[in-house]
Amino acid sequence: MISTVKKAIRPVWAARAMHKSAVEVLKQPVPEDTVTASFGKFISELKPQHLSPVVLHRSKRMVLDSIGVGLIGSTTDVFELALQHCQNMYAPGDTSSVYGHRGIRLSPILAAFVNGVATHSMDFDDTWHPATHPSGAVLPAVLALSDMMPANNKPSGLDFLLAFNVGIEIQGRLLRFSNEAHNIPKRFHPPSVVGTMGSAAACARLLSLDPIQSSHALAIAASLAGAPMANAATQSKPLHIGNASRLGLEAALLASRGLEASPLVLDAVAGVAGFSAFYEDYVPQPLQSPGNDSHMFLLEEQDIGFKRFPAHLGMHWVADAAASVHKILVGVGPGTVSPAQVEDILLRVPKSKYINRPFPESDHEARHSFQFNACTALLDGEVTVQSFTPAAMSRPDLHALLSRVRLEHPNDNPANFNRMYGEVQLTLVGGDTVKGRCNTFYGHWRNPLSNDSLRKKFRSNAEVVLPSEKVERLIEVVEDLDQLRDCRNLLSQLQ
Helix, strand or coil: CCCCEECCCCHHHHHHHCCCCCCCCCEECCHHHCHHHHHHHHHHHCCHHHCCHHHHHHHHHHHHHHHHHHHHHCCCHHHHHHHHHHHHHCCCCCCEECCCCCCCEECHHHHHHHHHHHHHCCCCCCEECCCECHHHHHHHHHHHHHHHCCHHHCCCHHHHHHHHHHHHHHHHHHHCCCCHHHCCCCCECHHHHHHHHHHHHHHHHHCCCCHHHHHHHHHHHHCCCCCEHHHCCCCCHHHHHHHHHHHHHHHHHHHHCCCCCCCCCCCCECCECCHHHCCCCCCCCCCCCCCCCCCCCHHHHCCCECCCCCCCCCHHHHHHHHHHHHHHHHCCCCCCCCHHHEEEEEEECCCCHHHCCCCCCCHHHHCCCHHHHHHHHHHHCCCCHHHHCHHHHCCHHHHHHHCCEEEECCCCCCCCCCCCCEEEEEEECCCCEEEEEECCCCCCCCCCCCHHHHHHHHHHHHCCCCCHHHHHHHHHHHHCHHHCCCCHHHHCCCC
């Protein structure tokens, strides 16, 4: 926890000291010994040489995937609403680009916001453990800030990746200070909390803020963080990522101008809630500064989960389990499972109220419904982007299957993305049963997508918005990002 030393009373403590014995010495942490200060120092002192080949490889995959889901996300209704809001309600800006929209530029803050909304508008963005969506909160802010920098002072590709990785690392470190954070959330949506902090950290690194400014950026961001889980499965959920991205950028810019905040925001201070306000079991530890030594990034220890279809991560277990049942009943090739075959459908899944939605009425609810995703995979053998269109959602066969679904929550199936499983059991007319189970879906950090699969997903997403030649160029640019003298080639390909 916080180390303390005896020291002379400073003027700031004088009023409090008046009430103490003349021989009593007030104990306070030395500023550089606090958890908050250690994070500021880490952000400021990390260098490109600390990025290992594994971290570079994995983070470039994250950048590519996040750009792809942002591009297809720029076609959604919620993105269009957010874009119109920014264009109509704020003074126009012409600094930072907007995913997939040539000729539209916004101020850096608003570009970070709308691109963050695009990234999460279909719930298609990457996921980590403990649970959060790490890239969506950081990448739009780093892109917008890079756009903001003068043409003769753009960050190199390696500096860009360093800032991005700082933002990812800070999120992971903060999440590991809480056991509560390891489970599927109930109170705060994690990217609205740690994502805001990660965005601030990434932008502080890109702005080359000193350790004190960097810690202030984190403290400012903490005052801008947090969104309730009640807005999951609504059009407001993508705003969580958009706000995390823009508010983190704003926090770093305010810190760069000299705005100050609590020097103890990440510390455990009895009777005063800092970052612990978000996690009741929060127990912070200092972050070691790398100095000249190597730093072991969390991304090197644990890969990222990439989604194969646009829905809440928990849906991928039941969809894979249901797809295996479909294969048993239909075999290889096209075909569907008829509701006339099915007497009962039992899903054995973790208990998590906000993803238990028997009859979803919108695509946002469907993306958060165990029942919808299992039944879709039973019918079609897979879940895709098209599964959430109005036509697909209104199919009579789908609704017939939904009416037959029951849920069980076994004690050995916790609401935890690292330990859960999905099981689908069909009882057929006549009494036969067929069962499918998924312990680790393809795309999970334990079973990551291959480079070919990740690029296939990227092409499928990006080509909805961009011409194929630009899509291929983006793949090349991201692959060579750490070799680029500046990041203008990346910025120019996004519209």
